Amino acid sequence: MEEIVTRQNYSEKEKNDIFNNEFLPHINSMYNFGFRLTLDRDDAKDLVQDTYLKAYRFIESFQKGTNAKAWLFRILKNSFINDYRKKTKEPSKVDYQEVETYYNSEDVNRQITPDLRVESLKDMIGDEISNALNSLDVDFRTVIILCDLEGFKYEEMAKILDIPIGTVRSRLHRARNLLKEKLSEYAKSMGYKNTES
Amino acid sequence: MNLPHNPFAQADGKKPTCMEMLQVIIDGEATDEQQEYFKSHMDRCLPCFKSYDLDMAIKRLLKSRCCGGDAPADLVEQIKLQIGQNTAG
Ligand SMILES: [Zn+2]
Numbered sequence: 001m002e003e004i005v006t007r008q009n010y011s012e013k014e015k016n017d018i019f020n021n022e023f024l025p026h027i028n029s030m031y032n033f034g035f036r037l038t039l040d041r042d043d044a045k046d047l048v049q050d051t052y053l054k055a056y057r058f059i060e061s062f063q064k065g066t067n068a069k070a071w072l073f074r075i076l077k078n079s080f081i082n083d084y085r086k087k088t089k090e091p092s093k094v095d096y097q098e099v100e101t102y103y104n105s106e107d108v109n110r111q112i113t114p115d116l117r118v119e120s121l122k123d124m125i126g127d128e129i130s131n132a133l134n135s136l137d138v139d140f141r142t143v144i145i146l147c148d149l150e151g152f153k154y155e156e157m158a159k160i161l162d163i164p165i166g167t168v169r170s171r172l173h174r175a176r177n178l179l180k181e182k183l184s185e186y187a188k189s190m191g192y193k194n195t196e197s
Numbered sequence: 198m199n200l201p202h203n204p205f206a207q208a209d210g211k212k213p214t215c216m217e218m219l220q221v222i223i224d225g226e227a228t229d230e231q232q233e234y235f236k237s238h239m240d241r242c243l244p245c246f247k248s249y250d251l252d253m254a255i256k257r258l259l260k261s262r263c264c265g266g267d268a269p270a271d272l273v274e275q276i277k278l279q280i281g282q283n284t285a286g
Binding site: 020028030041045048052053116118121124144147148149153 | 216217220224226250251252254255256258259260262263264265266267268269272273275276279280282
């Protein structure tokens with residue numbers, strides 16, 4: 001799914017302006033994305049550095065004033081899949097066929113986690129939510145990061161991930177249910193602790 | 198045609214589930230018409246009413262607890278050096 005890109009012809013000054021004013025302001029979001037993907041601070045640093053170098057190298061396929069953040073996130077995601085993931089040999093554990101089938105089945109109206117309540121979230125002031133997010137398979141983690149942490153629209157997510165919008169929706173739906181299951185477990189164990197004391 | 202038009206209905210006429218509608222609302226992807234429709238739907242659908250609060254709370258919690266943290270201080274400098282940008286300027 002390669003997009004047709006019109007190559008721009010930027011002067012050295014323009015290149016540096018774009019890099020400094022449109023790319024670098026996203027460094028903290030990029031680092032957080034890198035960290036949430038690799039779960040390692042050093043790896044995140046390498047990944048972000050590598051992404052920015054690529055962005056500079058390919059700057060002529062970036063159209064000034066368009067969505068730089070989505071463009072950078074897409075490069076980082078691809079670097080992660082092509083370079084990092086290959087290195088660590090972590091295969092994708094998600095069977096998407098299964099996800100689609102699940103989503104299209106009648107089960108979706110069923111309340112998956114009836115015991116998770118808004119009130120129990122109020123006790124999660126530590127790393128619970130962060131740990132729950134990090135425990136998800138990387139593909140599920142990714143859609144939550146893009147949507148809930150970074151506020152990307154479905155359409156932007158589809159472009160970043162090279163998947164149809166329908167898949168964005170279904171993966172997000174599944175990811176949130178898994179996250180809720182995790183949070184329910186935490187809520188349960190915290191409840192036990194509270195009754196003990 | 199007594200049934201009110203459901204603005205969430207797919208092009209193929211497929212009826213959307215509560216969860217599908219809720220997700221569109223939660224993620225701010227709903228049109229004005231969809232928002233109006235869902236508001237009145239929530240009045241008579243307890244699962245949606247409950248899930249709405251929970252989903253919004255989780256979204257807020259994620260944003261507040263998982264977004265923090267700045268990139269290492271030297272990262273920008275290192276990147277600039279590598280692309281040969283004059284960092285003094
Ligand atoms: Zn409903």
